[in-house]
Amino acid sequence: MIEILSTTALATVQDVGRFGSLGYGVGTSGAMDHLALALGNLLLGNPEDAAALEIPMFAFEVRFTQDCAFAVTGAACEATLDGQPLPPYWVAQAREGQVLSLGYPTSGSRAYLCLAGGVDVPSVLGSRSTQLRGEFGGLHGRALQQGDRIAALRPGVSTLPTDFGVVSPSQALPLQRDGLPAMRVLPAAEYDCFLEDSRAAFWAGEWKVTTQSNRYGYRLEGAPILPKAPMEIRSHGIVPGVIQVPHGGQPIIQMRDAQPSGGYPKFGTVIEADLWRLGQAPIGSKVRFIECSYAEAIAALEDNQCYLAEVSRLVDLHGLASR
Amino acid sequence: MSIASEPRISLLGSTALLFEAPGELDLAPQQRIWNLALQAGEWAEIHEAVPGMNNLMLTFIKPPRDLNRLCERLLQSWENCPPLPLEGRIVELPVVYGGEFGPHMQDVVAHTGLDIETIANLHCEPLYPVYALGSHPGYCYLGGMDARLATPRRQVPVISIAAGSVSIGGVQTGVSASAGPSGWNTIGRTEMSFFDPTQNPPAMLRPGDMLRLRIERIIR
Amino acid sequence: MTNQEIRQLAVWLKENHLAGAELRRPGMHLVLKRSSDAVAVVVPQPVKAADKPLLKTPGLGRLLLTHPDQTEALVAVGSQVAQGQLVAFLQIGDLLLPVRSQQAGRVAAVLTPCGTTVGYGEAFMRLDAA
Numbered sequence: 291m292i293e294i295l296s297t298t299a300l301a302t303v304q305d306v307g308r309f310g311s312l313g314y315g316v317g318t319s320g321a322m323d324h325l326a327l328a329l330g331n332l333l334l335g336n337p338e339d340a341a342a343l344e345i346p347m348f349a350f351e352v353r354f355t356q357d358c359a360f361a362v363t364g365a366a367c368e369a370t371l372d373g374q375p376l377p378p379y380w381v382a383q384a385r386e387g388q389v390l391s392l393g394y395p396t397s398g399s400r401a402y403l404c405l406a407g408g409v410d411v412p413s414v415l416g417s418r419s420t421q422l423r424g425e426f427g428g429l430h431g432r433a434l435q436q437g438d439r440i441a442a443l444r445p446g447v448s449t450l451p452t453d454f455g456v457v458s459p460s461q462a463l464p465l466q467r468d469g470l471p472a473m474r475v476l477p478a479a480e481y482d483c484f485l486e487d488s489r490a491a492f493w494a495g496e497w498k499v500t501t502q503s504n505r506y507g508y509r510l511e512g513a514p515i516l517p518k519a520p521m522e523i524r525s526h527g528i529v530p531g532v533i534q535v536p537h538g539g540q541p542i543i544q545m546r547d548a549q550p551s552g553g554y555p556k557f558g559t560v561i562e563a564d565l566w567r568l569g570q571a572p573i574g575s576k577v578r579f580i581e582c583s584y585a586e587a588i589a590a591l592e593d594n595q596c597y598l599a600e601v602s603r604l605v606d607l608h609g610l611a612s613r
Numbered sequence: 614m615s616i617a618s619e620p621r622i623s624l625l626g627s628t629a630l631l632f633e634a635p636g637e638l639d640l641a642p643q644q645r646i647w648n649l650a651l652q653a654g655e656w657a658e659i660h661e662a663v664p665g666m667n668n669l670m671l672t673f674i675k676p677p678r679d680l681n682r683l684c685e686r687l688l689q690s691w692e693n694c695p696p697l698p699l700e701g702r703i704v705e706l707p708v709v710y711g712g713e714f715g716p717h718m719q720d721v722v723a724h725t726g727l728d729i730e731t732i733a734n735l736h737c738e739p740l741y742p743v744y745a746l747g748s749h750p751g752y753c754y755l756g757g758m759d760a761r762l763a764t765p766r767r768q769v770p771v772i773s774i775a776a777g778s779v780s781i782g783g784v785q786t787g788v789s790a791s792a793g794p795s796g797w798n799t800i801g802r803t804e805m806s807f808f809d810p811t812q813n814p815p816a817m818l819r820p821g822d823m824l825r826l827r828i829e830r831i832i833r
Numbered sequence: 834m835t836n837q838e839i840r841q842l843a844v845w846l847k848e849n850h851l852a853g854a855e856l857r858r859p860g861m862h863l864v865l866k867r868s869s870d871a872v873a874v875v876v877p878q879p880v881k882a883a884d885k886p887l888l889k890t891p892g893l894g895r896l897l898l899t900h901p902d903q904t905e906a907l908v909a910v911g912s913q914v915a916q917g918q919l920v921a922f923l924q925i926g927d928l929l930l931p932v933r934s935q936q937a938g939r940v941a942a943v944l945t946p947c948g949t950t951v952g953y954g955e956a957f958m959r960l961d962a963a
Contacts, residue, residue, distance in 0.1 A: 312663045312672065314808070315790070317744040366902040377919070377929070378902045397902060414810050423793050424750035426810040428886040434756040455922075461901045462927055478621035479631060506794065507948040522765060522783040524638060525754055526749060527663040527670025529628040536796065537768045551665055551754075553746030553782060554796065559626030574801065587627035588676050597927070 292405070294356070294438045295351040295389065302505075303409050303428035303440075303448035305341035306564065307546065308417035312527060317550040319419035319427065322346075322400050322505060325459040325594060326364035326379075330404030332602050333361040333381035335609070337452045340408025340443070341418035343434065345401045346505075350392040352403070354384040355439065359406040359448035361491065362390075365398030366458070380455040383448055397460070399572040407444025422505070422547060451612040458607075459566065462597050467578040470496060471571055473564040474582035474590060478532065480521060488515045488539075492557065496576045497541075503573055504546040510577075514539025515557060525553040527565030531560040543568060563590035620686050620691055627676040632687055633668040638784060640756055642667050643744050647820055651697070652690055658683065664745040664820060666754055666785060699703030699821025701743070706788065706803045706824060708737070708779050712832025714802035716774075717767070721781060724764045731830050732800065735759040736779075736786070741824040751790035751808025751816045757825060758786040769773050770796035777803045779826070788824070886941070888934055888958040890951045894923035896932070898947040906947070908958075912940045920958060923951075938962050 294301075296500025306327065321344055348367060354360075359381065362369045366378040372388045384390065392401050411418050411429055420428025427463050429438060450571045465472050471559035481489070497510040516533045528534075532544045534554035543560055544552070545568070560568055561582060582590075621633045632649070634642045646664050653671055660672040669697035677683050682687035710733040711718045721732060748754075763784040771794060775782065778789045782797035789795065790807035803826075807817050818824075864887045890896060898921050908920050914934045921932035938960030945957035 298873055309672075310661055311815070312661050313746060314750060314814060315748055315752045316750045316815070339898060366900075375919070377900045377922070379929075396904075409779055415815065417725045417842050418717070421750065421810075424808060424810065425791070426750075455928040457924070458902050476624055476626050478625065479633075484790075488678075524633075524666035524668060524744070525785060526631055526633070526665035526668040526784070527625075527629065527672075527747065529625045529670075530670065531626045531628065536766075536770065549793075550663070550743075552848070553785075556623075556625075559624070559628070561626045562628050584624060584627065584676075584680060588678070591627060591676065601927050608928060 291355040291439055291441045292352040293355055294434050294436055294440070295353055296349060297436045298347045298350050299433060300347050301343055301350065301434040302420040302422070303341050303411055303418055304344045304402060304420065304546075305339055305408075305418045308415055308419050308421070308427065311415045315550060316415060316421065316424060317548055318530065318546060320419055320546050321402065321566045322546055323364050323402070323566040324511075325566045325598070326400070326402045326525050327404070328598055329379060329456055330361040330363040330402050331408070332605050333363075333379075333454075333456065334359055334404055334448075335605075336404065336406070336408050340404070341411065341527070342402045342404040343440070345392060345403060346399060348392055348394045348401075350401070351389060352458065353389050354386060355446050356386050357384065357447050357448070358445045359383050359452050360390070361404045362392065362401060363404065364401040365395035367395040367398075367401045368393035369401075372458055377455050379458050381452050383452040395572070398570040400569060405440075405442035406446075406448055407442050410441040410443045435573075438522055443458060449549045450609055454608060456601050459597070460570070463593060465531050465564065465567065467580060470578045471567055472574050472578045472580050473560045473567050474586065475533065475558040475560055475579045476582055476584060476587050477558045480517075480523070480555040481557055483517050483519070483521060483555060484535070484557060485516050485518055488513070491515075493579060493581055496578060498576050499571050499573050501573055505545055507545050508543040508568060508571075510541050510543065512540070515541060517555060520561070521555045523553045525551050525556060528552045528556070529559070531562060531565050533557045533559065545569065561587040563587065563594050571611065620688060625670070627673070629670050629672040630680075631668060631670050632691070634691070636667075638667050638756065640742060641696050643742075643756060645694045647699055648694045649691055652694070653687065655810070659805075661736065663747070664720045665747060666744055666756070666825055673702060701802075701822030703740070703823040703825055704818065705827055706805055707827050708803045708830035709830045710736070710779075710800045710801035710828065714832065715779075715800040717780070717798035718800045720767075721762065721800055721804065725762060727761065729833055730831060732762060733828050735762055736800070737826045737828050741786070741826070743818050743820050743822045743824065745820055746816055746818070748787070749789070749791055749793055750810070751818070753787055753807070753818050753824070755786050758784060760784060762786070764798050766796040767798060770794050774778035774799050775802060778806065779803060881896065886936070886938060886960040886962050887956040888920060888932075889961065890923065890953060890957055891932060892923060892930070894925045894930070896945055896947070896949050896951045896957055897922040897924055897929070898943065900929075906951065908940050910940050912945060914938055914940060914960065917954045934960070936962065937944050
């Protein structure tokens with residue numbers, strides 16, 4: 291059990307997401323950085339669908355009200371346990387009464403606090419992720435508040451090894467263009483309906499993550515993307531990663547809390563394999579986009595899976611070695 | 614934009630594909646979409662088949678390597694897919710039009726050239742079939758709005774509109790189930806609970822149900 | 834790769850109940866296979882850390898003095914180090930294992946550059962005893 295000590299806003303319970311309810315209008319939610327969540331769960335020997343706390347605002351502080359193993363992944367955020375520094379992407383054993391503090395990140399924008407066994411909240415429509423719009427899932431369907439108490443499914447002193455870490459996804463799977471973090475984009479239905487100059491500028495330009503960027507969507511700022519002619523599109527299903535271009539020409543990239551349908555013209559889709567990179571891009575930072583094919587999008591997903599499989603193998607091996 | 618004469622398939626990254634039916638937005642093609650959704654939802658590589666407005670999104674369990682085969686199967690199924698006339702319940706909703714409940718009524722007045730009373734009357738005239746659910750938990754996309762009311766989506770989406778907002782986006786209309794952002798023009802408000810995650814199914818309405826809107830009050 | 838490193842690898846395989854291991858480096862290809870009881874393994878003597886103000890590597894891997902996601906080294910010459918304090922990482926594939934100081938003291942010298950592949954028991958840091 292942990293108790294939230296900070297007043298920090300917008301921290302939520304997230305797992306891999308809620309799948310199978312799009313037809314009821316329910317979006318997937320889920321962690322903005324799927325890899326960070328998966329690695330936290332691997333470090334703790336948790337099931338893949340275990341939920342964690344996603345923390346987008348710092349400083350953040352919790353007290354362990356009982357012994358519990360935990361991992362901190364995602365943004366590198368100067369974590370300390372009772373003042374002792376914890377490296378990024380690290381698993382540790384907390385004792386009753388210890389305080390975990392997460393400072394302002396030096397890289398990345400979202401940290402994940404994973405607890406042994408996963409966060410113990412009820413599964414609603416197949417997921418523990420917080421559905422903010424629908425006010426269900428997570429802890430009472432809302433962001434966490436000071437004083438909230440959250441239980442772990444496997445508290446106590448861990449029988450698995452703690453006090454080790456893994457190389458972060460940004461080191462293991464680097465992707466940059468001209469010194470900026472980059473994401474691969476697959477063109478979408480209305481791509482050809484935008485001016486050629488706009489299309490070229492999209493790939494060539496730098497895009498600033500504006501302050502109006504959150505779990506619903508990232509609003510970017512750059513050279514406006516203009517259509518050849520105005521478009522009104524029938525509402526249809528969309529997924530996280532879809533780049534919508536409203537009339538103003540400034541793109542909005544749908545993120546994990548995005549609604550599951552929309553009708554703004556679609557320029558492209560940030561591929562699922564790279565969406566974590568955007569989820570870690572801080573407000574005010576700049577990113578670039580790289581055009582890719584469907585085959586490349588699949589290969590990128592496989593690269594991510596290989597990395598996770600390799601980490602899983604090494605963690606198991608370390609577990610054996612520590613017995 | 615011109616109306617497509619052939620069905621169109623496009624990709625939503627490696628997560629899903631979008632099938633768009635040809636022709637004008639109408640109930641008969643929507644009934645074929647419902648039928649296609651039932652079939653495609655059973656295919657091995659498909660996680661969920663999600664009807665939209667005369668279109669269908671298929672999300673992948675795992676992105677298929679052979680995309681062409683899936684697309685061919687989809688097109689073939691569409692050709693052989695008769696309308697599936699779902700006959701649901703009729704639900705009546707009282708609506709207050711205009712004033713603080715319809716913050717974008719003036720934009721619809723300006724775009725359509727109609728007065729508030731005419732807009733409210735035209736908007737309440739049809740028995741609206743629920744074409745699809747989407748946007749947010751419990752939200753229904755309705756078909757059959759009078760084309761004279763069509764108003765483009767807003768230049769900049771609104772950060773939050775209230776639960777129960779009755780709004781127009783292009784040729785479509787709908788009622789929001791909870792407060793949240795929207796790019797549509799809100800012209801009125803109703804009160805109804807559309808979603809309860811503890812129920813099965815969690816959404817109160819489903820494709821094929823009908824909505825009857827009734828003017829409770831018009832604020833001029 | 835030294836004989837001692839190969840011996841250490843064999844110990845590690847035994848401890849992990851692993852059947853074998855294969856290592857490829859430029860100019861080298863090493864295959865180790867363990868039969869269930871025939872292998873006689875020489876266990877290296879534990880380093881008596883308290884006697885010498887040297888910190889030694891606890892195993893095979895890449896020695897990192899700075900976390901790959903951070904810019905500052907964990908400790909530098911002149912840093913005061915407590916017993917049990919994290920002073921380096923041993924990177925094995927994507928895994929990072931902690932290297933902690935066996936004793937308290939002040940860092941007098943860093944003997945191994947960050948990123949060096951090390952074997953077992955190599956001195957990488959010298960302390961002035963506290």
